[in-house]
Amino acid sequence: MKKSFYTIITFARLNTKRYFRDRLAIFFTVVFPLIFLVIFGSLFHNTSNVSFKVALINQSSSPYSQQIVAQANKTKVLKIDPKVQTLSSAKEKMKRSELDATLVLPQDFGSVRNGIPNGQLTVYYNQNNQQAASTLASILQDQFNVVNTQFVKISTPFTVVTKSTNQSSLTQFDYTFSGLLGFSVLALGIFGPVNVFPELKKQGILRRLHTTPLRVWQYFTSNVLSQSVIGLFSIAIMFSVSVLVFHLHMKGSYISLAIFAILSIFTIYGIGLAIGGWAKNERQAAPLGNLISFPLMFLSGTFFPRYLMPEWLQGMTNYLPLTPVIDGFRLIVTEGKSLFALGPQLGLMAIWAVVIYFIAFRIFRWE
Numbered sequence: 001m002k003k004s005f006y007t008i009i010t011f012a013r014l015n016t017k018r019y020f021r022d023r024l025a026i027f028f029t030v031v032f033p034l035i036f037l038v039i040f041g042s043l044f045h046n047t048s049n050v051s052f053k054v055a056l057i058n059q060s061s062s063p064y065s066q067q068i069v070a071q072a073n074k075t076k077v078l079k080i081d082p083k084v085q086t087l088s089s090a091k092e093k094m095k096r097s098e099l100d101a102t103l104v105l106p107q108d109f110g111s112v113r114n115g116i117p118n119g120q121l122t123v124y125y126n127q128n129n130q131q132a133a134s135t136l137a138s139i140l141q142d143q144f145n146v147v148n149t150q151f152v153k154i155s156t157p158f159t160v161v162t163k164s165t166n167q168s169s170l171t172q173f174d175y176t177f178s179g180l181l182g183f184s185v186l187a188l189g190i191f192g193p194v195n196v197f198p199e200l201k202k203q204g205i206l207r208r209l210h211t212t213p214l215r216v217w218q219y220f221t222s223n224v225l226s227q228s229v230i231g232l233f234s235i236a237i238m239f240s241v242s243v244l245v246f247h248l249h250m251k252g253s254y255i256s257l258a259i260f261a262i263l264s265i266f267t268i269y270g271i272g273l274a275i276g277g278w279a280k281n282e283r284q285a286a287p288l289g290n291l292i293s294f295p296l297m298f299l300s301g302t303f304f305p306r307y308l309m310p311e312w313l314q315g316m317t318n319y320l321p322l323t324p325v326i327d328g329f330r331l332i333v334t335e336g337k338s339l340f341a342l343g344p345q346l347g348l349m350a351i352w353a354v355v356i357y358f359i360a361f362r363i364f365r366w367e
Contacts, residue, residue: 062110189268197276
């Protein structure tokens with residue numbers, strides 16, 4: 001038993017060293033998920049700060065119009081293009097989607113009637129930006145209502161009030177980050193062995209290992225241990241970037257996350273072992289790896305929440321092997337769940353692990 005354990009540790013150490021010498025493996029398992037993290041983090045970070053790219057054309061000389069222009073330049077909601085001075089040039093930019101809308105203050109804006117200044121701001125938009133224009137018009141109308149109360153006192157019988165529930169909800173980045181952790185595990189568990197094992201067979205390394213007393217279970221265990229170390233290294237980098245750059249708030253335990261990550265790598269890595277162990281060369285391994293990984297990638301909630309899918313499709317995706325991995329990461333990171341609260345996810349992962357490794361042991365070939 002002690003000799004078997006020593007063999008496993010030795011091969012795990014060798015596999016880890018080989019990984020850190022392989023630039024291509026580092027790219028696919030660390031850099032590639034990190035690129036997705038930076039892209040999606042930049043897209044979804046601070047999405048609550050809504051802004052619109054607009055042109056502001058003031059055709060009035062009244063002091064009220066000058067006040068409106070000054071306030072518009074100060075607000076963060078409007079990003080005004082200072083180069084656009086005419087409506088025709090603004091329309092050209094809107095055709096190219098360089099502007100969301102154009103705000104025009106007509107000549108009579110701010111003119112005084114019956115002792116009260118008045119005016120109508122016009123929002124020009126294209127059909128493809130109708131929703132943005134409606135939102136912008138609503139925001140501007142709310143601001144005008146505040147100004148209107150300074151001149152005309154209006155009693156409103158029906159009103160709307162907002163109250164906070166004092167509960168935080170998930171942001172788009174929270175969903176995406178948990179999905180990208182799953183993507184990192186998927187890249188480590190499938191892309192790694194699919195690329196490495198056929199190369200080892202091509203070089204005759206696995207054939208020579210087969211002549212030694214090394215057992216298949218020992219070789220599998222050593223690979224799982226080395227991939228667990230590599231996976232924790234990759235996830236640690238992703239967490240560092242998310243916390244330092246995108247201000248991710250980790251609600252759960254890092255110990256629970258590390259243990260769940262190891263169990264996730266163990267489950268998904270079995271798929272890569274099965275494919276890489278069965279394939280004789282890259283021509284067999286790569287297409288089969290893509291055929292399995294891409295449906296998992298897009299149907300398990302990696303890049304967008306599964307609740308956006310049709311209900312019939314959600315029911316099917318509940319049982320994919322990557323789904324409990326992503327759901328477990330999300331429950332730990334965003335809701336602070338412990339491992340004891342992840343019974344359904346761990347149970348489904350255990351079932352998949354038994355099925356996957358049974359297949360992997362049966363179809364593994366040393367050459």
